[in-house]
Amino acid sequence: MPDLPLIDPRAARPIVFWDALDRLADARRQAAEAEALSRRALLRGGSAAIAAGITAAALPGLAYAQAPAAPAAGAPATPGQPTVIDITRARVDPIPIAIPEFIGVNPAGERFGRDIAGVISANLQRSGLFRPIDRSAFIQRPADAVTAPRFADWRVINSQALVTGRVEAQGDGRLRVEFRLWDVLPEQQIEGTAFTSTQQNWRRIAHIISDRIYERLLGEKGYFDTRIVYIAESGPRDRRVKRLAIMDQDSENHRFLTDGSWLTLTPRFHPSTNIITFMSFFQNRPRVYLFNIDSGSQQVLGDFPGMTFAPRFSPDGGSVVMSVTAGDGSNIVQLDLRGRSVRRLTSSGAIDTSPCFSPDGSQITFNSDRGGNQQLYVMDSGGGGVRRISYGEGRYATPVWSPRGDLIAFTRFGGGRFAIGVMQPDGTGERLLSEGFAVEGPTFAPNGRVLAFFRESPAGARGSGYSARLASVDITGFNERALPTPLDASDPAWSPLIP
Amino acid sequence: MKLKVLSLFAALVLVAGCESTSPTAGGAGAGAGGPRPGSQEDLVVNVGDRIFFDYDRSVVRPDQRPTLERQAAWLKQHTGVALMVEGHADERGTREYNLALGQRRANAVRNFLVANGIAPARLQTISYGKDRPACTESNEGCWSQNRRGVSVVR
Numbered sequence: 001m002p003d004l005p006l007i008d009p010r011a012a013r014p015i016v017f018w019d020a021l022d023r024l025a026d027a028r029r030q031a032a033e034a035e036a037l038s039r040r041a042l043l044r045g046g047s048a049a050i051a052a053g054i055t056a057a058a059l060p061g062l063a064y065a066q067a068p069a070a071p072a073a074g075a076p077a078t079p080g081q082p083t084v085i086d087i088t089r090a091r092v093d094p095i096p097i098a099i100p101e102f103i104g105v106n107p108a109g110e111r112f113g114r115d116i117a118g119v120i121s122a123n124l125q126r127s128g129l130f131r132p133i134d135r136s137a138f139i140q141r142p143a144d145a146v147t148a149p150r151f152a153d154w155r156v157i158n159s160q161a162l163v164t165g166r167v168e169a170q171g172d173g174r175l176r177v178e179f180r181l182w183d184v185l186p187e188q189q190i191e192g193t194a195f196t197s198t199q200q201n202w203r204r205i206a207h208i209i210s211d212r213i214y215e216r217l218l219g220e221k222g223y224f225d226t227r228i229v230y231i232a233e234s235g236p237r238d239r240r241v242k243r244l245a246i247m248d249q250d251s252e253n254h255r256f257l258t259d260g261s262w263l264t265l266t267p268r269f270h271p272s273t274n275i276i277t278f279m280s281f282f283q284n285r286p287r288v289y290l291f292n293i294d295s296g297s298q299q300v301l302g303d304f305p306g307m308t309f310a311p312r313f314s315p316d317g318g319s320v321v322m323s324v325t326a327g328d329g330s331n332i333v334q335l336d337l338r339g340r341s342v343r344r345l346t347s348s349g350a351i352d353t354s355p356c357f358s359p360d361g362s363q364i365t366f367n368s369d370r371g372g373n374q375q376l377y378v379m380d381s382g383g384g385g386v387r388r389i390s391y392g393e394g395r396y397a398t399p400v401w402s403p404r405g406d407l408i409a410f411t412r413f414g415g416g417r418f419a420i421g422v423m424q425p426d427g428t429g430e431r432l433l434s435e436g437f438a439v440e441g442p443t444f445a446p447n448g449r450v451l452a453f454f455r456e457s458p459a460g461a462r463g464s465g466y467s468a469r470l471a472s473v474d475i476t477g478f479n480e481r482a483l484p485t486p487l488d489a490s491d492p493a494w495s496p497l498i499p
Numbered sequence: 500m501k502l503k504v505l506s507l508f509a510a511l512v513l514v515a516g517c518e519s520t521s522p523t524a525g526g527a528g529a530g531a532g533g534p535r536p537g538s539q540e541d542l543v544v545n546v547g548d549r550i551f552f553d554y555d556r557s558v559v560r561p562d563q564r565p566t567l568e569r570q571a572a573w574l575k576q577h578t579g580v581a582l583m584v585e586g587h588a589d590e591r592g593t594r595e596y597n598l599a600l601g602q603r604r605a606n607a608v609r610n611f612l613v614a615n616g617i618a619p620a621r622l623q624t625i626s627y628g629k630d631r632p633a634c635t636e637s638n639e640g641c642w643s644q645n646r647r648g649v650s651v652v653r
Contacts, residue, residue, distance in 0.1 A: 237635040263630060265594060284583075284625060286598070298540070307602060307626060310595040323599065325626075328557065328606055330599045351599040367596060373555070374596055397593035411593050440593055456590075463635030491594070 051225075051498065053209065054201055059178060059192030084219035087129060087449070089479050094131040095217060096158050097124060098184075102165030103133075103179070109115060112202050113167040119206035120163065120281060123224045123250060124213065127450075129480030133159055140141035146180075151187040159184050161217060163209075176197045179209050181216055190216050203252060204498070211497075223445035224249060227495040228452060229267045229276055230470060232256060235490035237463040244278060244489075246293065249445075249494070250486045257291065267291075269495045270313050276493075277301065277311040277320055288322050302335050310353045314361060321345070321355040321364060332366055332383075345383035356402045357381065358425070365389070365399040365408050365425070377411055378425060389427030398441055401425070403496075404448035407475065411440045411453075420453050422475055439445040443494045450474055454485060454490040530650040537577035539652040546568035546573045549633075550608065553645040555592070557603035559611050567608065570650055584608045586626040587633070589642035594628055601626030608648035623653070 037339045050056045082126040085095055099121045104110025124302060139153040146164040154162050162182040169175055180192040191212060195205045204225060211222030233243040244257035244264050248274035258264055258280075267278035274293040279286060282300075288308040291298040306325035313320055316339055332346040346352040350370035357364055365378045376390040376399045390396040394414025401408055407422040412432070417440045425428040438456035445451070452472045459466035468490045470483035484494070534540030542548045547570070550563035559567065574580060584607030588597035605624035612620050633649075634641035 097628065137526075238632050240630065242630070243630075263627070265630070281627075307598065309598050323595070325599065327600050327602045352598060353595045353599055354593075363574055367593075369596075374593075392633070413591070413593075438590065458637035459635055461636060466637075468633070 014249055017313075019161040045124070050195075051204065052198040054195055054205065055207070057179065057194045057196075059194050061189050061192065065353070070206065085217055087218055088221065090129040090218060091474065091476065094129055095160050096131050096133055096308055097123070097161045097163065097164045097213075097217075098133045098138065098157070098159040100138060100145060102179075103143050103146045104297055105166055105168035109167040109171035111176075112169060112177075112199070113165065116165065116167065116177060116202060116206040116209070117163075117249070119203060120213070122211045123207065127214065127480060128474060128481075129214075129218060131166045133157055149182055149184075149187075151184055154182075154184045161174075161190075161213070163213060166210075169199060173199060175202055175205070177202075177205050179212075180463050182211055183211070194430070195263075203248065207248070207250075220449065221447045221497070223450060223494075223497070225498050226446060227253075227472070227498065228492050229269060230454075230485070230492040231264060231267065231490045232485065233468055233490060234260075237459060242256065244291065245485070245489075247485070251357045256436065256488060257293065266310065266491050266493075268312050268493045271315055271317045271496055277313060277322075279309050288320070302333075302340065310355065312356050314357050315359055316361060321357065323351075323353040323355070327489070332364070343383075347380075354398050356400050359405045363425070365401055367397045369401060370439070376408065376423075376427075378408075388424065389425070390430075391427060399410075400442055400444060401446050402448040402475075403446050408446070409444065409451055410444035411442065411474075420473070422451075431477065433473050433475070434471070434480055439471075441491055443492050445472075445494050446496045448475070452492040452494055455490060456490075507528065537580050538653075541605075542570070542573065542650065542652060546570055548651070549649040551643060551646045552604055552648070554589070554609075554642075554646065555600065555638050557586075557607045559607050564611075567611045568615065571612050571617055574612065574617050574621065581621045581653045582623070583651045583653050584612075584622055584624045585631075585651060586624065587631060587645055587649065588629045589645040590629050590632065591642065592629060594630070598626050598628035601628045604646070604648045608650065625640065 006377045013060055016157055020439050048055060099117050101117045102113030104113045106491055125132050127493050137157045139157065140150045146185040149162055162184055164180050166178040167175065177195045181190040183190050197205060207225040210224040214222030226247055226249045227246055229246045233240055235241045241260040242264050243260040244267055246257055247254040252290055263281040265279045267276045269276060276291045276293060278289055278291060280289050286307045286309065288301045288311040289298050290301055293389050301320060304324050309323050310322050311322040319334050320337065321332060324333050327349065329349045329351050332352045334343045334345055348368065348370045352366055352368045354367040355364050362381055363378055364381055365376060367374055368377050371388065374395040374397050375388055376396045377386055377388050379386040394412050396412050398409050398411045399408050408425055409422045414423055415443045417435055419432045419435040420439050420442050421430055421432040435453055437458045439453055441452045442451045450472055452470055454468055454470050456468045457466060468488040470485055470489045472482055472483050473480040533543050547566040550559065550566050553560065584605045586601035588600045592600065606627055609622045609624050612622055632645045633647065634644040
C-alpha cells in the first residue's frame with residue numbers, strides 16, 4: 001500500500017489547496033442538487049445520480065405484490081407504508097430481517113450479489129437493531145423470492161422484513177443492482193430501487209442500501225455509507241509511530257494517509273468535502289493542518305507563534321475552531337478558511353480547549369480548567385454567554401455536540417477510571433455509556449445514534465500488554481462493539497454521510 | 500537524526516537510572532574521558548536533564564529546583580548551547596488538555612532558567628502532552644517520571 005509522503009506545507013502553493021476546497025464545495029453543492037433532482041426523478045420513475053458515480057432508479061412494483069410500490073426514500077409516509085419500528089423497541093427486540101443472497105443475472109453478478117447481501121447483513125447486524133435470520137432457515141429459494149415473494153414462507157420463519165435483489169455485471173464494467181425491501185406481514189413492497197455504477201463501487205451500493213433499509217424501517221437516517229478517520233499506532237510506547245489512517249465504517253477499504261515520520265493527532269472531517277483537519281508535529285512545530293484526502297496535499301492552518309491544537313470545522317465548513325497556546329493557557333480561536341482572518345473567542349488565561357460547534361452553529365462547547373480543574377462549558381459562537389454545564393464528580397473533557405443537537409458527549413475521569421458519557425446541552429441528564437482504565441475521545445455517527453471512541457488497556461512491565469483500540473456504542477450504552485483496525489488505533493472521527 | 504540518537508541515549512541513561520539508584524553508574528555511551536562538555540550527554544550525566552511535576556500541576560517543586568539551578572549554571576558555562584525544553588504529561592488526562600499542560604510545564608522550566616539569568620533566545624519550548632512517555636508502565640512510579648520537563652541540547 002503506497003504511503004503518501006508528508007509534504008512540506010510551506011512548499012505547497014496555498015492557492016492549489018483552496019482551489020481544491022472550492023472545487024469540492026462545488027461538487028458537494030452539485031451533489032445536493034443532483035440528489036434533489038434524483039428524488040423528483042425517482043418519484044417520476046426516472047433515474048438520477050444519488051452519489052458520486054452512482055445512479056438510482058425507482059423500480060416498478062411487481063404484479064404479484066399485494067399493494068402498490070411505495071415511493072422512493074425521502075417521500076412522505078403514506079397509508080400502506082410500513083409500520084416504523086421505534087428504536088427503543090428495536091434495541092430490546094431487534095427486527096428480524098431476511099437477507100437472501102442477491103441473485104446474479106450472470107456469473108460475475110452472482111459473486112457481487114453474494115458479497116452485497118453479506119455487507120448489508122453485517123451492517124444491520126452490527127447496529128444491534130436488526131437480527132438477520134440464518135439463511136439455512138429460509139424456505140423459499142432466493143431466486144424465486146426475487147420475482148415473487150411467497151410471504152407465508154417468510155412469515156413462518158418470523159421474518160418481519162425481507163430484502164431481495166438482482167445483480168447484473170454489465171459488459172461495460174458497470175454493475176446494475178436491483179434492490180427491493182418487503183414488509184412481510186402486510187405483504188407489500190416498501191421500496192424498490194435499481195442502482196447503476198462501476199463495479200468498484202459495489203460496497204458503497206451495499207452501504208447505501210443498508211442506509212435505505214435502516215431509514216425505512218426505523219424512521220431515522222442510517223450511518224453506513226460513512227468513513228472513519230483515526231490515528232494508527234505502532235511501535236513501542238515511548239517512540240510510538242502515529243499515522244493518519246482512514247477506513248469505511250465497517251473497517252474495509254483501509255489506508256494510511258501519512259507515513260509516520262511525524263507525530264500526528266486528532267483528525268476531524270470537514271462537513272461536506274474530502275478534507276480533514278488534524279494536528280502534526282511536522283519539523284517539531286506542533287500545528288494544526290488541513291489534509292486533502294483525494295490529493296494528499298496538506299497545509300498548515302494559520303500563522304501562530306505557539307502551538308495550535310484541538311481543531312474542528314464549523315458546521316458550514318467555512319472555518320475551523322481550535323486552541324492556540326497563550327502564556328500558560330490556551331485560547332480558543334476561529335480561523336476563517338478563505339480570508340484567513342482570526343477571531344479570538346476566549347482569553348481566560350486558563351487552558352481553554354477541545355471546542356466543538358452545535359450543529360446549528362450558534363453555540364460552542366469546550367473544555368476549560370478556568371474553575372480549578374477541567375470542566376465543560378458552553379458559549380455563544382461569538383464567545384459571549386459562557387456557562388459551565390458539567391457538575392458531576394471528577395473532571396470532564398473532549399465535549400462533542402451530537403449532529404442531532406440533543407446531546408453533548410464527553411470523556412470523564414477521576415478515581416483512576418475514565419468514562420464516555422452524554423448529557424443534554426444544559427448539563428442535565430448525564431449518563432455514562434462505557435467505562436474503563438482509559439477511554440477517550442467520543443465522536444458521533446452522522447445520525448447521532450452511535451458513538452465511536454478509543455479504549456486503552458493498562459501497560460505492565462516495560463509497556464507490555466498495552467493496547468489502544470476503537471469501539472462503538474449506542475447512545476444508550478447498548479451494543480458496545482470493537483471497531484477492528486489493522487494496528488492499534490486512537491482519536492477516531494466519524495465522517496458525515498458520504499456526499 | 501542527531502536528536503534522535505541523543506534522546507535514545509537519554510532514554511538509556513534513564514533506564515539505567517531506574518534500575519540502579521546510583522546516578523554515577525557510567526556505562527552506556529560514556530566513552531573514555533566522559534561526555535564532551537556542553538553536550539546532551541554532559542547535561543544528562545553531570546547536571547540532570549529533567550525535572551518532575553505533581554499531577555496536573557506545573558509549579559516547579561522545591562525538590563526539583565536544584566536541577567534547574569544546575570542547568571542554569573551549566574548554560575552560563577556553555578554559552579553557545581541552546582535548549583529545546585520539552586513539556587510532558589502522564590497518561591491520566593485527555594490528549595488535548597495534556598498538550599496544553601505539557602506546554603505549561605515547558606514554560607515553567609524556561610521561566611525558571613530565564614529568572615536565573617539565561618537569555619530567552621536560547622530556550623525554545625515544545626509540548627508532547629501524553630504522547631512521548633519516558634516510562635511505559637501504567638503505575639504511579641512511571642507516571643511520576645512522565646510528568647516532566649526535559650531540556651534537550653539543540
